[in-house]
Amino acid sequence: MIETSDISINSSGASLVALHGPSPDRWPTRRGSLTRPGKPLHGLPQDFTMQVSDIPDEPDDSEAGRDLPSEIMRQLCCHLVELENRWNAEVRVAVEIMMDTGRRPQEACTLRWDCLTRDTDGKAVLLYDNHKAYRKGRRLPIADATAALITTQQQRVRAQFPRTPIADLVLLPTGYANPDGTKSIADVTQQHREWVLSLPTFVLSMSTPDGAQTVRREIEFDKKNIFPYAYRHTYAQRHADAGVEPDVLRDLMDHRQLTTTQRYYRVSEKRRREAVDRVTTMQFDRSGSRIWRRAQRLLDSEHARRAVGEVQVPYGLCTEPTNVAAGGHDCPVRFRCVGCSHFRTDVSYLPDLEAYLADLLRGRERLAAFAADSWAKAEAMPSDEEITRVRRLVKRVREDLEDLTDEDTLQIQEAIAVVRRSRRVVSLGLPRTGPPEDLRPERPTG
Missing domain, CATH: 1.10.443 (hpI Integrase; Chain A)
Incomplete structure (x- = not known):
């Protein structure tokens, strides 16, 4: 916190509201001469602005698990x-x-x-x-x-x-x-x-x-x-249990940031277990070969193994013991996961894989036109092998999804939503707020 006689700035931005009035689209720092020498924002450009979306939501009583049964x-x-x-x-x-x-x-x-x-x-x-x-x-x-x-x-x-x-x-x-x-x-x-x-x-x-x-x-x-x-x-928990997508629930809760909404509910162990079972049936290795498993045959030891024998890495899971022990921070191939035999991914990571492929292609185009020495560009240039491997993996996962029946596709999509929510990775899109299901308990009218 920075405090002066003119302003006190904290994570909520409350002092800026007091200085400039409520609900502006942005607060320019030049108002109040905040960027002048001796002022709290000295050193920032005159045109620096703080938008409403830049201010974190103040935490209310937002610890998950406070819902009433x-x-x-x-x-x-x-x-x-x-x-x-x-x-x-x-x-x-x-x-x-x-x-x-x-x-x-x-x-x-x-x-x-x-x-x-x-x-x-x-x-x-x-x-x-x-x-x-x-x-x-x-x-x-x-x-x-x-x-x-x-x-x-x-x-x-x-x-x-x-x-x-x-x-x-x-x-x-x-x-x-x-x-x-x-x-x-x-x-x-x-x-x-x-x-x-x-x-x-x-x-x-x-x-x-x-x-x-x-x-x-x-x-x-x-x-x-x-x-x-x-x-x-x-209210948040019952909508989450009903399968309402996180970005929709954020709008229903009227939060600016999704992370605030996520603190209001938890994914139940039962739903998480069912989702893991379903998603695991569509798990793939680095070459796109499907690792066949039957969800109904998964034992409790398999769920425990997933928790202690794997670590989440970009675009999937890593089973390399040293990296698992280090919490994912000791990767000898510098997180070139798709080239590692210890890499596993599943259908829930498809949006991340697609985004990764798009980033690789954009990066290659930018580097090709960038003015730099050839050795520097070669070092930073994504390899054709990596792009080919990611493209093949994305294609393989998509093909397996297309082979599912409509009912199986719906079940997989619901399972994906639960799995991604439980690991705080969500796919954001345009909000779709509709009337929530009438979950109002019966109550006397007299």
Whole structure:
């Protein structure tokens, strides 16, 4: 952190926001004379700018694993009536919206009355403001059940404040010093905590080994793990479990960076195991020869071997013992993996192999036209053998994919998504945000 009397710069960029105002496309350093001698950015060019995308997302409560099990969610939903009776309808609706949409408490509490709209297909869309990232007018596809909840609340508010213009109304008005219905309720964290503590013990059923058998036992769930932000984690986890692609989930969570979204969910061991089984059936060596394996015959020892006997390298896996022991940092052929007999790849690395081939071809064209000594160009020039080997490998993997049935292709694609997500390597494309599946647990209406 760099601190002066004029500015304090940290990873969140909050001080820049304070200096230049919220939500600009970029912050030019020449404003405020920050690049002058003695100033915190002295030495940078006058035209240097910091864009919004350059500022990391501030970590919220974003540790994966804080989602609530569906069994706990069902028990909570059964007690929503008690939440309304203890406080009021606005507090209940705020909590339900957080459960359904994964929005932050402030985003749910400050919704405008006219926050519900429809897209071109007639599907319900929630309009909200992302206060944390200074983004207004955000759009989130929501389920019909959530839209019905909001519609009922709109009718209740309109009946309570019939003379206030709709543009001035809020969806969740406070009951204190608010004669026109234009002030929203404050944060509901305290009300939520008191409600949870007043509820009966939460019970979670779990399977545990008992000798040679597996028995189901009921254990008490710690109420400290039930807090408003846990609903945001639950929203992310259930969409990830449903197979929503990471870049789509990033848009649903309204994060700037994919790495932030990935901290909100985890790939379950079961899904990871199933994906590894499926992808392993399409594994290839450096020559493009398929290494035939049957996924259903893989033993637990095979999964353990994959974890300790291989190390991830660019475009695949390495089984060379010395390199594995060094965590992939002791490669004697300088990561020319496609020329090494210890190299393995599978269908999940196809996008990386294709990108690598494109880089090799571009590099060869650039070097051919570059003004440099012949020995320097020869040293840096990708070899024809490497390009041929990568091209052959890409072709072989593609051919095997084309031979699959439509059903097998779909299963392989789903497995690839899980495997790539678990190793933090994803294939980004144009975001495709659509209405999420209605995963809203059944809850009482009274």
